[in-house]
Amino acid sequence: MEINEKILEKYAKVAVTMGVNVQKGQTLILNTSIDAVPLTRAVVKAAYEAGAKQVQVNYGDDIVSQYHYTYQDLETLKTVPQWLIDSKLDYMKDGTACMLRICSDVPGILKDVDGEKLGKAMQARAAAMKELNAYTMANKIQWSIVAAPNAEWAKQVFPKDDEETAVSKLWDAILHAMRIDEENDPIAAWDEHNRTLAEREQKLNDMKLKKLHFTNGRGTDLTIEIPDDGIWAGGNEKTTSGIVFNPNMPTEEIFTMPYKYGVNGTVYASKPLDYNGKLIDDFWFTFKDGKVVDYGAKQEPEALKSLVEFDEGSCYLGEVALVPYESPISLSNILFLNTLFDENASCHLALGKAYPMNIVGGTEMSDEELAAHGVNLSDTHVDFMFGTADMKITGIDQNGKEIPIFHSGNFVF
Structure with missing residues (x-):
């Protein structure tokens, strides 16, 4: 074009x-x-x-x-x-x-x-x-x-x-x-896309999920607990004064916060991570009670170490985001080497600070109140991708019922 x-x-x-x-x-x-x-x-x-x-x-x-x-x-x-x-x-x-x-x-x-x-x-x-x-x-x-x-x-x-x-x-x-071409109305295209994301977001919120279990052929086997008053978000958002905006463009994700101490298992990254100008590749983390207890990378292991040890909160998760494998960026088969795009081609997690908006009343809470609710605090927030074409995600609700969320890398609803 x-x-x-x-x-x-x-x-x-x-x-x-x-x-x-x-x-x-x-x-x-x-x-x-x-x-x-x-x-x-x-x-x-x-x-x-x-x-x-x-x-x-x-x-x-x-x-x-x-x-x-x-x-x-x-x-x-x-x-x-x-x-x-x-x-x-x-x-x-x-x-x-x-x-x-x-x-x-x-x-x-x-x-x-x-x-x-x-x-x-x-x-x-x-x-x-x-x-x-x-x-x-x-x-x-x-x-x-x-x-x-x-x-x-x-x-x-x-x-x-x-x-x-x-x-x-x-x-x-x-x-x-970005949903822009010579002839279309990209504003209308984004309105429609935001509506689609909002519908899925609402379905996830209605499920009142307690946990998510992720598995795939790369070896990922990870369970993430969600706070009781956690909120799923995605697409456009609102400021505390009520102004609607889209924080990331493009965006394909629906995300929430993990309970800080409720992450267990191992996750393998599916794409490289450009962290502070260093390209980390072929890396993994093992979590116990929320904390990274082991990790490794074949490329730029020292950069990965500096991320995990950045501060007290950087070895805990602050975000879990769901992105279908059949999203437009994923289907382009382009590795952008840029998190803004690559995170929207793949389910991803973030080490570091959680978004206060992902818990009821969080934007009005002090850091001490957020911490008391199991919200991770940190001076960093770094996304990494782990979604694959064979990703399976099972949700567990407050009553222990298992609910299929992803099959073969995509939403089942």
Whole structure:
């Protein structure tokens, strides 16, 4: 598909109106990449047309970030200037902000950076950004993520193609996942998709499931307990003030939180994980009473170790998400090497912080109250994929009744 002005305008409108859903008089904080300038400009224009008071654009560059992590000493990397936090936090405190990220990451960009140095820097930055990140984790503001390709990413996804062809193919794949083409109305397409996700979400909530049991041919045999007042969510969400938005675009998942101490068994990842610029592959975890007690990886084991040992909560789960194998992204047979897409081609779990919205009254609870309800707390939240074509999921309700959820990788309802 040719990436012309019409397509960019469509994409920008979807991101602004269906994604972050900019309201009249709001400030849009736009975190983007130098590789996404045309889409960035289209989003800025669409945001103003939607009534934004102002758009604050923050450009990033993966190559420059690589230089920072390579050449700066650890103390410098661990220092996060207060003005950098306040430049976003001030808008959130006065209730006028929403946030959109256009990601254009280079998979494995930090593979040659010292893993211990990188891990400690990330820990310090996550701690410094904790108050800021709470606004999105608790849906206090609208937020969303979309993507644009870059040449390095495209060549890794389509290594047999020349650069121009690879970028074109990646654009096509992204737009297909975003339900955008030359002729359609993507807003209507997303309305219909959100309705489908909401119907499944409601069925799962009505089941009042106590546990989920996952098995497949890769060796996954995992049982996850769900809190009694846990909530399934998916598709669009609402802020605490009632504004509807789509946090991830694309999205195919329906998700909830595990009970922190109720995860047992072993899970094998089904796709690589790009974690802080390092590509972890062929990895697994064993859980006992919620905690990771053993793990391994054939590629980037030290990066996996830094994830598990990030903080007290990073060795517990914060999310379990169901994605049918026959979802559009999965059926494309493209390994995007980007979690935004790959997590929507596969059932996935997240190590680290749970979303407070996944428990009744959670967005109004303090950290102490959340912890008392068995909600995992952490300064990180990292998704990894474990769904397969032969995944079987059995639900167990409050009365011990077994209910089929997935057969051969797909919902049975």
